[in-house]
Amino acid sequence: MKSKTILLVEDNPSDIDLTKRALAKGRIANELVVAEDGQEALDFLFGTGSHAGRDLALMPTVILLDLKLPKVDGLEVLKRIRADKRTKRLPVVILTSSREEQDIAASYDLGANSYIRKPVDFSQFVEAVASLNLYWLVLNEPPPKGGC
């Protein structure tokens, strides 16, 4: 069985590395695919653009999605994921700096499975990343492959 993949959609290199470090700290060794903007994330998910020809059978187990992204923003990416039958059941965790109510509400309305605010305190950040991966990668029973 192929190891479970995590798709991190994040444009800040520092945050990418901190996330990687946090995953490592939390002893999560799953493959991490990073998309640095919304368009790249969509290309990866649907095998288009720079990811053309990718085996679409390999879908991430969980998507960590920032909201503030270049080109296509996080909420738009979420909307497209939920609109496509191949990806509509993928667990999407919003991982962002924003604590604005409107962002939280909009995310859940569009079908986000979880909303986590990135804390400034790194130890708390590590804790959060570790626990969310534990939940989504280990405890959670993933949805059946493909759509209905």
Add this chain to the structure above:
Amino acid sequence: MRLTAKLSLVFMLLSMIPTSVVGYLSFRNSRLIIEQETINHLLSTNIHKQAELDRWVQDSARDLEIFSKRPDLRDQLVAAMASHDPTDAQHVAMHRSIIEDHLSQLIEGGEFLELSLLRPVDGLVLISTDQKEEEKYRENQAYFVRGKSGTYVQNVYYSMPLDLPAMTVGTPIRDKKENLVAVLAGRVNLAALSRIMEHGRHLRQTEDSYLVNSFNFFVTEPRFGKDYALKRAIHTEGVEAALAHRDGIGFYANYRDVPVIGAYHWVPERELCLITEINQLEALAPIYAVQKKIFGLGVGVALLAALLGWLSAFTITRPVRRLVGATEEIGRSNLDYTLAASGRDEIGDLSRAFGRMAQRLKDTLVSRDELAREVAEREQAEEEIRRLNESLEQRVLERTAQLEIANKELEAFSYSVSHDLRAPLRGIDGWSAALLEDYGDKLDEQAHQYLSRVREQTQHMGRLIDDLLKLSRVTRSEMQVIPVDLEAMANRIAARLQEENPHRRIKFTIQPGLNATGDKDLLGIILFNMLDNSVKFTSPRPEGRIEFGQTEEDGRRAFFIRDNGVGFDMAYAQKLFGAFQRLHKSSEFPGTGIGLATVQRIIHRHGGCVWANGQVGQGATFYFTLKETA
């Protein structure tokens, strides 16, 4: 119609009424008088003429009678009668002598036209002044039959033999022994009748008297007819009435069909109608003259009255016309026009009243103008206010739009702050932690301490950002005003604070039944911030005592939170509610200095106010009010 014309007409009509009445009465009166006079005249004329007629007849009869009593005539006649032989020369001579000696004398008198002597036995005309009559028998003639016994006048009749109207008187001639010798018949000259009828009529132009017999024939010639006598019948009203043996007066058309006033009289002895007439036109001429005069007088009086009316109307209307002129002047807004003073009559009063009215009108107009000016000014001011209001509304709209834009920008700013300011902080903290973890063994104690400071400050900055965002959210969020149970809310917060500070001894006293209306979340933030502050500033005390209750301040309900904490210097009370304003050192009491600023904003949004009392070391009391909603 002008007043002058009206008054003239009224005066004229008024004058005409008495004139007409008087004129009519006097006309009627004079007509009656004149008619009566005429009638009297006609009647007296008739009486007079009848008397004349009678006298003439009597005279004729008496003359003949006297003549018949001549002794020589009688004697000669007796002698002549003794022998009757026309062929006898003596006899003829005797006859001649009777005619010449006696009869002719009487004829010459003109009274009789013809004289005859008739034989009593058979009515034979023995001797006549008309030779054609001699030897004729007139035994049936009334003058003969009745003349045998006494003088008899046979009324006018148509004499067949003469073919003329005739009137004959018969009288007996007797001898000394009173034996009838002969009948003397005298045909009267009827010219006398005509003379009687004509007598006096020349005094009037149309007065006419004539006689008509019982067969409706004229007996005498009327004034305006020729050859009428016994040749023309007449059937006028007067004649018919007289023939019916009535006497009287009538207004009718005469034989010439001319309207006349006629007096008719039946003369029974003569069996004649005596008619005296006069043309109505002539008889009533004085009436017509009077009528003309009255009419002329009436017209004159009416004209005079009209003139008087016109004059008085002119006198009255002259000031009225002046008034009208003045009215027109004032109508043309010439209010300075003054009316010359008039007399002491009503018109004068009117003129003076008019003058006063004009003056008042002028005053009124002046004040009206002032009023109008004031109204205009006021309208202008109102217009200005309206304009200002409009521009104010416009400005409010613009400002609101600007505020909305500012709010949007603020939101965008807050969003950016929330996202972008925190990311680098997270980096600094994260990489500092990484440095400590990965290279901790290579760093000395000092370096460890420095990196810890970096992380500490970074996290403080994170909290500052979070509090700032909270503050801005408090300002921006939409309020839902509902009744809130403050007692329950305070109790929940107190429990949580107790839980978060397990090592502290804190005594919360919360007054039961505290209620308010407002936004539940925002009120929660107030209570939390203030109770949290009290918990914080009572930390040096062995036991923190915190009280939440309600009191009355200046007639308003005020909530208060009192603690036995470190208190503050009232000199800095103003600074308490400013953002980032702190009265204590961070090392003593940590905090961002945003809590009370947030509290103040929420209370202001609820239409209330917040203030504090305190003293260093003596604790502090915070009061706040909320807008009471019914």
